[in-house]
Amino acid sequence: xxxxxxxxxxxxxxxxxxxxxxxxxxxxxxxxxxxxxxxxxxxxxxxxxxxxxxxxxxxxxxxxxxxxxxxxxxxxxxxxxxxxxxxxxxxxxxxxxxxxxxxxxxxxxxxxxxxxxxxxxxxxxxxxxxxxxxxxxxxxxxxxxxxxxxxxxxxxxxxxxxxxxxxxxxxxxxxxxxxxxxxxxxxxxxxxxxxxxxxxxxxxxxxxxxxxxxxxxxxxxxxxxxxxxxxxxxxxxxxxxxxxxxxxxxxxxxxxxxxxxxxxxxxxxxxxxxxxxxxxxxxxxxxxxxxxxxxxxxxxxxxxxxxxxxxxxxxxxx
Amino acid sequence: xxxxxxxxxxxxxxxxxxxxxxxxxxxxxxxxxxxxxxxxxxxxxxxxxxxxxxxxxxxxxxxxxxxxxxxxxxxxxxxxxxxxxxxxxxxxxxxxxxxxxxxxxxxxxxxxxxxxxxxxxxxxxxxxxxxxxxxxxxxxxxxxxxxxxxxxxxxxxxxxxxxxxxxxxxxxxxxxxxxxxxxxxxxxxxxxxxxxxxxxxxxxxxxxxxxxxxxxxxxxxxxxxxxxxxxxxxxxxxxxxxxxxxxxxxxxxxxxxxxxxxxxxxxxxxxxxxxxxxxxxxxxxxxxxxxxxxxxxxxxxxxxxxxxxxxxxxxxxxxxxxxxxxxxxxxxxxxxxxxxxxxxxxxxxxxxxxxxxxxxxxxxxxxxx
Amino acid sequence: xxxxxxxxxxxxxxxxxxxxxxxxxxxxxxxxxxxxxxxxxxxxxxxxxxxxxxxxxxxxxxxxxxxxxxxxxxxxxxxxxxxxxxxxxxxxxxxxxxxxxxxxxxxxxxxxxxxxxxxxxxxxxxxxxxxxxxxxxxxxxxxxxxxxxxxxxxxxxxxxxxxxxxxxxxxxxxxxxxxxxxxxxxxxxxxxxxxxxxxxxxxxxxxxxxxxxxxxxxxxxxxxxxxxxxxxxxxxxxxxxxxxxxxxxxxxxxxxxxxxxxxxxxxxxxxxxxxxxxxxxx
Numbered sequence: 001x002x003x004x005x006x007x008x009x010x011x012x013x014x015x016x017x018x019x020x021x022x023x024x025x026x027x028x029x030x031x032x033x034x035x036x037x038x039x040x041x042x043x044x045x046x047x048x049x050x051x052x053x054x055x056x057x058x059x060x061x062x063x064x065x066x067x068x069x070x071x072x073x074x075x076x077x078x079x080x081x082x083x084x085x086x087x088x089x090x091x092x093x094x095x096x097x098x099x100x101x102x103x104x105x106x107x108x109x110x111x112x113x114x115x116x117x118x119x120x121x122x123x124x125x126x127x128x129x130x131x132x133x134x135x136x137x138x139x140x141x142x143x144x145x146x147x148x149x150x151x152x153x154x155x156x157x158x159x160x161x162x163x164x165x166x167x168x169x170x171x172x173x174x175x176x177x178x179x180x181x182x183x184x185x186x187x188x189x190x191x192x193x194x195x196x197x198x199x200x201x202x203x204x205x206x207x208x209x210x211x212x213x214x215x216x217x218x219x220x221x222x223x224x225x226x227x228x229x230x231x232x233x234x235x236x237x238x239x240x241x242x243x244x245x246x247x248x249x250x251x252x253x254x255x256x257x258x259x260x261x262x263x264x265x266x267x268x269x270x271x272x273x274x275x276x277x278x279x280x281x282x283x284x285x286x287x288x289x290x291x292x293x294x295x296x297x298x299x300x301x302x303x304x305x306x307x308x309x310x311x312x313x314x315x316x317x318x
Numbered sequence: 319x320x321x322x323x324x325x326x327x328x329x330x331x332x333x334x335x336x337x338x339x340x341x342x343x344x345x346x347x348x349x350x351x352x353x354x355x356x357x358x359x360x361x362x363x364x365x366x367x368x369x370x371x372x373x374x375x376x377x378x379x380x381x382x383x384x385x386x387x388x389x390x391x392x393x394x395x396x397x398x399x400x401x402x403x404x405x406x407x408x409x410x411x412x413x414x415x416x417x418x419x420x421x422x423x424x425x426x427x428x429x430x431x432x433x434x435x436x437x438x439x440x441x442x443x444x445x446x447x448x449x450x451x452x453x454x455x456x457x458x459x460x461x462x463x464x465x466x467x468x469x470x471x472x473x474x475x476x477x478x479x480x481x482x483x484x485x486x487x488x489x490x491x492x493x494x495x496x497x498x499x500x501x502x503x504x505x506x507x508x509x510x511x512x513x514x515x516x517x518x519x520x521x522x523x524x525x526x527x528x529x530x531x532x533x534x535x536x537x538x539x540x541x542x543x544x545x546x547x548x549x550x551x552x553x554x555x556x557x558x559x560x561x562x563x564x565x566x567x568x569x570x571x572x573x574x575x576x577x578x579x580x581x582x583x584x585x586x587x588x589x590x591x592x593x594x595x596x597x598x599x600x601x602x603x604x605x606x607x608x609x610x611x612x613x614x615x616x617x618x619x620x621x622x623x624x625x626x627x628x629x630x631x632x633x634x635x636x637x638x639x640x641x642x643x644x645x646x647x648x649x650x651x652x653x654x655x656x657x658x659x660x661x662x663x664x665x666x667x668x669x670x671x672x673x674x675x676x677x678x679x680x681x682x683x684x685x686x687x
Numbered sequence: 688x689x690x691x692x693x694x695x696x697x698x699x700x701x702x703x704x705x706x707x708x709x710x711x712x713x714x715x716x717x718x719x720x721x722x723x724x725x726x727x728x729x730x731x732x733x734x735x736x737x738x739x740x741x742x743x744x745x746x747x748x749x750x751x752x753x754x755x756x757x758x759x760x761x762x763x764x765x766x767x768x769x770x771x772x773x774x775x776x777x778x779x780x781x782x783x784x785x786x787x788x789x790x791x792x793x794x795x796x797x798x799x800x801x802x803x804x805x806x807x808x809x810x811x812x813x814x815x816x817x818x819x820x821x822x823x824x825x826x827x828x829x830x831x832x833x834x835x836x837x838x839x840x841x842x843x844x845x846x847x848x849x850x851x852x853x854x855x856x857x858x859x860x861x862x863x864x865x866x867x868x869x870x871x872x873x874x875x876x877x878x879x880x881x882x883x884x885x886x887x888x889x890x891x892x893x894x895x896x897x898x899x900x901x902x903x904x905x906x907x908x909x910x911x912x913x914x915x916x917x918x919x920x921x922x923x924x925x926x927x928x929x930x931x932x933x934x935x936x937x938x939x940x941x942x943x944x945x946x947x948x949x950x951x952x953x954x955x956x957x958x959x960x961x962x963x964x965x966x967x968x969x
Contacts, residue, residue: 041865061868068869074862078884088870091880139871411928436931507914508929547831548914562810563831676930683925684743687750687917 020176024186025196067136067144075120082116088139106134216315240285242309251302371400375424378405384631393618417442425605425612431598434465435672444601450613455620455638467596469634472571472654473511474592476585494519501565507548509682524664536685572633727934734938751919755901758840766848774856831913839907855889
């Protein structure tokens, strides 16, 4: 059990030892601010941040023992990779031999053994990212904070590094607190995701919980796509892939009927936008393998879904 | 040395005089305006214009007004030619550069007589035409082939009457005696006057100074090095005294009156053994107005009337013996060739300075730095 | 011609006349000075041999170098503190400080020099104030000596020291410093192990600028040194204007130029000069 993290706007959050927790939100949602407060670079005006039920208020950043991977990596440009990684131990006056051994371990962990004596500006973006990771993990911090660590990488490399990060998390067992605005990244890597909005927590849960049981329109819309149904007893979120579609009259017990406005083909799916009387425009993702029917604009269709596919939102305000 | 920056500082004094109400606003503005106008006309300087005026190269400031009223007006009345100024200061190096470049824009330079000795033989100066200029209207020995002394200025000293009130210093020997007269001293930085003062203090007779015994002079200078400051401009000499930085200071004697006034009489001028420096008019080789015109101008400056006006306006002492006994009573204390002072002064030898000045300055700088 | 065109972009031909003009305007006078130092008053190396023969020249050089080094040291240290404070101040204070810094550029060196003379002179407010509260029994000689020259020069040079440092510090990524703190380094460890090395190009640029400008200093040493602190620039001026020994003046000028170039060359052995002069660091 990891104590309670409190930040502005009444954020209250327990983080489990060893978990991979992601703070997810659009820019300006306060996720980086929260991370900086945890790291000690920003002061909090009220509330408490504690580690193992000991408060961290008033403890300067260098005494908190949290590793951190910065946006843009913030490597020391005048030092070699080796010196960058060993810095945390070196400022702790660790004996040189000990540092050397630990740095070698880290180099191996991030597979940069052959780059140890280069300067950061002689490395690629992905390599720099790994140096930043190794540097932050070198002193075995109980918590590693990562601030959009993959933001500067291109899409293909990012997927690769995501795998490496997960792998490293598994191997070192350190608690990761990970900030990102990329929902796929959040879903694929995290044990738990905290969706943040306007400096407050919108919803906390495992990726599956958040996806399957969004509590608000914001959660539902930010994590994946969602249709919203405004019924008498409340607002429901309905994921596009959970709607079945058939030509008019071909569906069994259709819940709604509507007219196709547009069809977009994506290979594995086709996205059909259907105009309904009851719920306005609905997005339907059709699995092309399971439902090879081709739809065309102007066509009338039947829409069906199972009862539990539509999730009633606990908070229906915007 | 030829660093007659004190000419320039007359502008400062002009401003002082203006503040004190001695100069009316219109004159002051005219003075300021004239500087701009004259600079522009000198820059324009086409050959046609050059024929009908003489360009005087001096240190600017009040000397423009004074040279105009003391010499220019009479010269224009006699010849119909005007007088213009280049106020950039005729240092020896600048004269040499001007002549060497072949672009001579000045007719007569308000310089030192020893400049005539050093620049004459190298072909940088016109010879003085003694059929127009008079050898009698200056002190003997001060009418040289390439220059003639028009005025004299002097190195004298002032002392702090509060420090030495009962037993005031009287000569250079006292000036250099820091045991009997403890306190700081100030001397001229470019050797001139300082070397002579040192030798006089060391017991050399005033008429046996030259050739200067450099070794002896410098060792005397070094004997008070820790107790002395050196000034390179009249304003520095002035401020060292007025700010109380020194209890005895060598000054240009024409500043004596100002210093006595500015310190409410606390500092007093001593003219005994004042070193008379011949200020001279010299003519750059190939001057634009031609030799005849400029010789007439120099002759005009020698006249008693012009000499007395220069004294009145700039504090420069006449070098024409005919003017000596016509110095007004109120100015006699501060004029080194007045009846009150002339017996006590020591004359500078421009020949020695012209031939040895450069080395002397460097040796002096070496000794004091 | 054809072969030449392959290698030289036609753009160069357009700028060539101006390039040549500028080259002549710069190189002409420099060559003239070199020539003068070898030919005045008569052809030969006698001007240069004076360097060995006369200990005056050696002493003037030594005085100049000593004063310039000390000035550079103090100006850079003080300039560093000011630049550091400016970079870390709020935006409003920062522009306020920058204005102050630039205003000091506009005040004539003579005015600044004489202000020091008044402030720290024997009858200045500092001395009189200290005497009044009994801290000293007689005035401290701040002025008219080497100390005075140093005070005046350091003061004049500080803005020149600040600007390159400011530019350098403003381009630093503050996250690097945060990273250092996060990794357990104290504030002072972060400063000495991270900030200082990262600002080295700024320090070198600032020191070079101040040192080279100091070499040419003339007015301040002449006034505040009381005539006893003779530096090369003033000596050159005396040799040009007063004693008319142009050969010696040219020789000293050539020597100073060579000294500055040698300094740049040595520096270039240790670091890329382009980073010092604001080029991209590689």
